Amino acid sequence: MRAEYRVLGPLEVLLDGEPVAVPAGRGRVLLATLLLRANRFVSVDELVERVWEGQPPDLDRAHKTLQTVVMRLRQALGEANCVRTELGGYLAEVAPEQLDLARFRRLVEEQEFEGALALWRGPVLGNVASESLHRDEVPLLMEEQLAALEKRIEADLTTGRSAELVPELQDLTRRHPLRDRFWAHLMLALYRSGQQAGALAAYRQVSEMLAEELGIDPAPALRELHEQILRGEVTSPKEKTPMPRQLPPELTTFVGREGDVERLGASAARVLVITGTGGVGKTSLAVHWAHRIASRFGDGQIFVNLRGQDPVRAMSPQEALTLVLKGLGVDSVPVGLDEQVALYRTLVADRKLLLVLDNAANAEQVRPLLPAAAGVLAIVTSRSDLRGLALHDAELLRLPTLSDDGGTRLLERVLGEGRVRAEADAAAALVRLCGGLPLALRIAAADLGAQELMTIADKVAQLDDDRLGELAVPGDPAVAVSVVFDESYSSLPEDARLVLRRLGVLPGADFTANDAAVIAGLPNARRHLNQLVGVHLVEQRGTRFALHDLLRVYARERCTREETDEAMGRLYDFYRRMTDDAAELLFPDQRRFPLSTTTTQLPGVVLQTPEEAFAWMTAEYENLLSAVVVATERGEYWPANEIGAVLTAYCYETRDDSRWSALCEIRDRAAHESGEDVLIANADLSYAIYRFSQGDFARAKELTTVALGLAVGMGDLRVQASAHRVLGGVYRSAGDVKTALHHQHQALAIDEQRGETEGQALVLLAIAAMSFNMPDLLGAEQSLLRVLELSNSPGVRGHAHASLNGVYTELGRFPDVLAHQAAYVALQAELGHPRQLTIGTIAAVRAKLGLRQVDEAFDLMIDVLDEVRLRSGFEEELDAWHALADLFDDCDAHEDALAAVRLQFKIVDSEKMTEYRITAHWSAARAYRKLGDYENAAHHLSEVRARLDSDHLLYAGSELKERALLHLALGETEEALRCAEEAVATHRRYHQRHLEGQSLQALAEVLRATGDADGAADAELLAANAYRDCGVSVS
Template sequence: MNVEYRVLGPLEVLRDGVPVPVPAGRGRVLLATLLLRPNQFVSVDELVERLWDGEPPTVDRAHKTLQMVVRRLRLALGDANCVRTTTGGYLAEVHPDRLDLALFRNLAAEGEFAGALAHWRGPVASNVDSPHLHREDVPPLVEERLVVHGRRIDADLARGRGAELVDELRELTREHPLREGFWAQLVQALHRAGRTQEALAAYEHIRDHLADELGVEPGQPLRELHERLLDPVSRADVPRQLPVPATHFAGRDAELARLTAAARGGAAVVITAIDGTAGIGKTALAVRWTHEVAERFPDGQLYADLRGFDPSAEPADPAEVLAGFLGAFGVSGGRVPVDLPERAALYRSVVADRRVLVLLDNARDVEQVRPLLPAGRGCLAVITSRNRFTGLVVREGAVPVTLDVLDDEDAVALLTARLGADRVTAEPDAVNDLVAFCGGLPLALAVAASRAAGDPGLTLRALVDELTTAGGPMTHVEAVFATSYRVLDDDTARLFRLSGLTTGPDISLDAATALDGRRRADVRRSLQALTRMHLTTEHTPGRYAFHDLLRAYSCSLEEHDPAAVRRLLEFYLHSVDSADRLLRRGRAEIELCPLSAEVQPVLFEDRAIAAAWCETEHENLLAAVRLASDHGLHQHAWQLATVMFGYLHLRQRPSERIELYHVALAAARASGDRYAEGVTLHSLGNAYSSLGAHSEASEAYAEALRVREEIDHLHGIAVTLDQWAINHALSGDLESAKALHERAVAKRREQGSPTGLATALNNYAMTLVALKDFETALAVNDEAHAAVVEAGMTELVASTLDTRGLLHLERGHLAEAVATFQRVLALPGSQLSYDVMAVTLENLATAHERAGRPEDAVAALKEALLIREELGNEAAAARLRARIAELS
């Protein structure tokens, strides 16, 4: 039986995932009070004070009533009961892995801030009616959450995600206007996104607000940040992506000297290609040296694992790597070109006047690397690969550094660094034999040393004997891995084997827990054991990666566990589905593949946290779709691609969507699921349309419509007709758009969906305005607006009013148009999306321009430009800049 207790949101008790009814009133107050102090004694007197909110009846009556409340609560909880009686009081006896509050605190202490925050589902104990509890217990928890939230944002800023944090930080500063930490982070995020003037304006705002409200100046950290912004040569806010260097490093003096000499060569771009066999220490050397010279590159240090030789995953796409690099410099997704050559050109332009260090690890070939090379004279690229990049040496003047195995002296130094001088000098012959057996290969030496370090009673001679015995038909490095693998406990060994089934670049603790199927705490202990044995690396807190050789060894152990693969896919599917529900509105429901009892997906209540999780898991999610397809889990494949829509749309990645939906479409067809085929064809059409490929979009929509009509999917038919109509309108074919809109409206009437009908009518009205059929457009818009108001669909009011303003504008009724657009802009934030706001501002500017008020038009366009830049829509931003220049 699996019991969970939740207080970070509505009070809940779950038994095997099923809610256990908790008595309302004093029963909930009692349970919440105890759970907020897990495993701590709470006196009867204090509980009485809580249950009667400071106004209890007589002492005797209160104590008797408390006993009744306890009995009733225990009876309701049944075998999920956690209330224990102690002398003079009670306590809630709960395991830390069963209470969301304890999980939150433990994860935060381990630096897993995003994972910690994911346990918050809303206001603490929101369904518990107790003024005393909400006055005394809840505020400190809210403060805890804010502190962790701030630390999570600090971590994201350190990863170069400033542009992505602006929306979240604006909301946080609105909610907490006197919290200087969030203001400092907003200033940093704006500056890193290239919006320094807005950053300075944000500082001025908080400074004035503090003066008005408290009569004080901002604290020293915020003042120092402001001073750095005023300094035009400030280099404080730059991407710093280099991995943490290895704790134990020995030798390589000649190679380090060669790298240092190459960096002083004075060429326009110095490229250092480090090649050598697997496990020879290329990455360790590159990371160590780049950290030593990082200060020479004050404008940023970029890192990418190109996965050129990963046995279970495709090499990294240079186009996707470029998108990440551009994002680190504040170039949002909408401004990133689709084509690889254009992305590479923009990247070179961004770094042209900067001094940037780029570490490209595990490169496959020259073609993968060339688009990622910086072009500035002050830049340096360091590349590691198993292959010799002769082409780079010849064409780009790369300086090759080929690694050999460690010599005996350096190998002994590495063992000494890991095991200590006493242990090494005590067995010189065994040390020599161990070095010889490992062949001077640093990875083999590191794993062998970890095996010895994990067992202080194991002599080095005994280890050598064990290795020699284990060798057999295996290579020596495999024998080293095998001896460490064989001392693992059964559960940890199984987790190591299961890792060979994954295809993403790394795995989180949550995902590993789903893959494994055991309790989270047990899986964490196994991952820590693998880390200690050097069989995996915790490259960031809570995220684990495997060296290519270790992944290949894991795969060779041939763990066939279809249930584990299914659990991993269920974790990603249900987690990203939770995120998608926050990242897009009005999505159609799909019946997801069922969730196994052992799988606990990440559930989100905060849009920014959901987006950040998707960003972190981005490559793993793409890999999961391919993994599902490869294992014949077709339902998982097409559903994963479908529920990733919100994130991919938010990050403006249409080309990636096209690739994914082709995989999803193949999976849908392989499964024979006609509903899925219609969904994926429609999604493919959306992706093509957003890319401007209107012909390809029309082909996908036509096929989607045919499939949906064959299965009589009424909602799907209406949606596809509507989106196909919009695609025609965007391509300029207004008559075809009109005919499709009429069919979409008819289907919506047949379906009986007020929201769908209002949306279809409003889209139809916009096309009618473009056709200058104003009378019909007015009638259609009237019906759409009336349906919206009657159904209470406040989120659609802005769209219908904006269309009404457009009608006035095109008819020449300029005063009415301005008044209508201003009415839209005055709507509450909950009713006005950024997209609609930007469109309305552009329309308002047009009305002002036609009325002979160019200054007002420019002011509206500048507001729209800020929004478009914030949303990352570079095409729209460029158009607005041109209009502003024309009118100024």
């Protein structure tokens, strides 16, 4: 997604062209201040000074409020957020092309004054309420605008446009009477348009105005110009020599290249290379862009088709230079290349010339034509990437295929909006079948245009039957997608053709160099892959590669059945070995199938750390899943399940529900098609875990029971233990704790019998979770510490540390929270699990709040919001909004706390998770009470109490404390006292020491209201002791 920021007018933020609402007031002042100093550090003190107009109510409080402003701004901007935290301040991190002010300054530097001034949209920062910005910053920007305007007019005066400029200059001198250059330009324009008297009158006008208002004479330059006009000695602009205008006509149906056009416009290079696969629209873009900028090149525009894809008629550099020189008016062209180059460079040395070199074969063909003069721009198109032109500071634009939207818009331009929108679904399918390739889309549209009775759906059906055969123009064999591909394919060495053919059978959307080497079975496969990239038969995307959909069809059609079988067998062997290595590092407790023997020579790729393994799994997931699907379709069930088992463990760890669900269904189908009990048992158990995670306990129980029966029949103790663990979780979630503990102890006994410490650790995690909710916090702690003694699995240990964070937060042992949070974060970083880091950061936020280190909690919360926005599941998001509500409450920002609670309710309304509904209702009750809305506070507290069953007694004390404070606010002191005393007793019974301190504080408030000052003092003393026990500094 592309963000754009505008300050040359009202403050605006756009995301993919759509406006983003920027919070009014302080949020806009903050963003404007940062954008005016884009990519430069601005201190907190300076921002406070700007936001509060030099009068902050209290500096410490202002710092905290500024953090709230930053958080609100970041939330509002979403994907367009550019605000980055630095030590002691902030900065707006934006690319130069994203900020209109940066683009304005670059265009002025390049003397593109028309484009620069077009960026100004109205009153600068007109929607930003800041006296200091309008006093200190806006005048400086207006000065830059006027200076650019002066330079633009000065340039226009040299082109003979004097008469056209007079009305504009008369207006400018009225609005800016003290700017001498506008008066000088007006006098010059009047004189050159034959109005010498008017020029002299303008001088008298400015002289009289300066004398009356300032008591001074005009500047020396203005007086000198006046003398020249009196003597008739003002020079006229030089006449330009007519030059060629050779650009071919622009396509009226050109569409869908806005981003590429913008990039061309942002480039400062004098050599632009547009490269891409055949039929992608390189020439169309080059011609379109050339027409847009032709006015900048008053000395001419030259177009040469170099015929680079014609092996017989490709133009030589001498032929091309001859055409260029004749276009420049040279009648007698030298024969030798060196002489031609010398003459060419001499002719263009001081000229503004645009040169379009279309369809270049290689760098050698183009190099002699490249300009040495600063005023010449060369646009080169080629299927090759012309890497050799890097020595000439060429900028490369790799032209992609059209997006779905761009392809649809192209069809609308050619066929008409009505026809396309009447068959919107079919049109979308046509774009997909053509792979967004403009040539293919134009051929299909031409066929539809010639046959009015043919529907778009009819064309889609034809393409489904014969994709490449139907993408040809009848009667014109040269106009066909396959012909374009043939030109490139036939020019390749035989081994490179083999690599291309086998790439066509790869099941994934993209691939790595290792994948290519595996399926090719050639020692030099990577060199051939680079050849394919160089001629744009393969697209390189960072370290990955891809084939266009139509090229994939073309390559697959040229691959024999024997070649396909060999390539897929080699790929399965590679993927099985790699996933097994990854599982050994990431999921050592995960059951894996013994690897089949293979004679395939595989690349020496070694995963050495869990971080490398996780990164590889993340990058290759879609391809691995595609391999599982293809293996199932081919009846190769063991490779499908071997690879699929590791993918399932990955989905479980990352909690990617959509991927997890799809994978489980594929594995289950493959296992049942195979008819093998071992595959069915593992697939059913895996599916059961997914259904359990989604709250479908009945289906999870059914699948697990089947898996357990099969495991008993096979004598497979590992699957038996896993099934008991899952059943324990199912019964626990259904409220049958007794049966749940039975199954967990069954699993524990089996794992102890097998000496399986990792299995024992998993059981203890489950038992700890039950203990936590009973709540038996000390029992949960002991189980989790035992897990850390037993397990070497980073994933299991990470789970234990995260669970201990929750236990110690409830116990009020905040230094222990931070210690386990650090251990948890270290493990997740080692594993390369960025999403899981959010859990650790939220734990740290809560610990810092408990320790009353609010500034540090704010800084961490900003990181949490960034993480949640980028990558988190609903549980992490709910935890984040709950922590944010607590943070706002601590800062007395109760309306903001309610906003965070509403974000919680948006999720829990759909997920129906009791624990999160309790915390959301409790936070809402607290905020409404502090805002004086006691009716709503009471409603939310009743919602909390209704959910306090035996599984959620952990929250009973906090509910009582909040109820006590509500009764106190309503003047019901007797009931308030009862609830406060029960809250203290409940928190004490469950060892929730920090919460006990909060309940004691509430009790002190109630006692003071009843007139029991001594009792209140005693309660406050006990509260202070409780806080000290938790590591909180109490004054």
